[in-house]
Amino acid sequence: MRLARTGLLVLAGTSAPIAAHADVVNGSFETGDYSGWTLTKDAKSATFATAGVLESGTTVKYADSVHDYHDGMDIAEYSSSLPLTAVPTDGGRLAVQLQNGPATTRLYQDVAFPGGPVSVSWDLAYHNTWGTFANDQRVRVVLRDVATDEIVETLFETKPGDPLVTGMTHYSADATIYGGRTMRLDLVLDVREHFLDVQLDGVKVEGLERHEGVHPLETPASDPTDPTDPTDPGTGPGTTDDPTITDSQVGGCSATGGQGGFAMIAVALVAMSRRRRR
Numbered sequence: 001m002r003l004a005r006t007g008l009l010v011l012a013g014t015s016a017p018i019a020a021h022a023d024v025v026n027g028s029f030e031t032g033d034y035s036g037w038t039l040t041k042d043a044k045s046a047t048f049a050t051a052g053v054l055e056s057g058t059t060v061k062y063a064d065s066v067h068d069y070h071d072g073m074d075i076a077e078y079s080s081s082l083p084l085t086a087v088p089t090d091g092g093r094l095a096v097q098l099q100n101g102p103a104t105t106r107l108y109q110d111v112a113f114p115g116g117p118v119s120v121s122w123d124l125a126y127h128n129t130w131g132t133f134a135n136d137q138r139v140r141v142v143l144r145d146v147a148t149d150e151i152v153e154t155l156f157e158t159k160p161g162d163p164l165v166t167g168m169t170h171y172s173a174d175a176t177i178y179g180g181r182t183m184r185l186d187l188v189l190d191v192r193e194h195f196l197d198v199q200l201d202g203v204k205v206e207g208l209e210r211h212e213g214v215h216p217l218e219t220p221a222s223d224p225t226d227p228t229d230p231t232d233p234g235t236g237p238g239t240t241d242d243p244t245i246t247d248s249q250v251g252g253c254s255a256t257g258g259q260g261g262f263a264m265i266a267v268a269l270v271a272m273s274r275r276r277r278r
Helices: 260-277
Strands: 006-021 038-042 049-055 065-068 073-076 093-099 103-112 118-128 137-145 151-157 165-174 182-191 196-218 248-250 253-256
Touching: 038 049, 049 103, 093 103, 093 182, 118 137, 137 196, 151 165, 165 196, 182 196
Parallel strands: none
Antiparallel strands: 006 196, 038 103, 049 065, 049 093, 065 073, 093 196, 103 182, 118 165, 118 196, 137 151, 137 182, 165 253, 248 253
């Protein structure tokens, strides 16, 4: 696949699309909490999952405590993926999801999508300490119906064979068919086998609006076989034939970037929690 190359020509009295942002509240977590978002946690103990916010450069080491904004408490972290250092991509903070035991957590927000072409984008890093991904050990970004909470589309999902560890990577998914509707944008973590920790930042929904004054035009067609033609969209830096560029497709989403273990810890954490309540 080759990248399309276009030129931009200013023409008075014509119209062209420019980016328009939907109202994603606190999409970069710069408030230092989860304002604008809804958190849910399905776990036998509150200590099994932590929804935190970290400032840039903050390192969480084994047995360090992180504030959980779902239960309003500080939780000691025992993930074997630690240490973890926060690397925000949009501002000075990011969301972090850390696991101590089996849990399913959700982080979602209802967003009014602009009409017309729409894209959903986010920056994500994850570390899965189990040997693979599965239905009970995965990261997903989904769109749900706001009335029924049913999943209508999966924008991203980790699957068997995917890398177990990634740095902060930018993802973008086409959601044009939902333009003009209010959708529930939801990050879901199913963690039932072993530690799986996530960093999230820069959540955006963007559309295109028509404005006067500019109009995009394609450059004249060139001979793709002419090696001397500077507009030749052949192999080379910046094209999808460039071997230095990777482009993984996950349910229409493009990315650019970059069990036994739980049992013993889960029992210990439940016991600790019970002793604190006595």
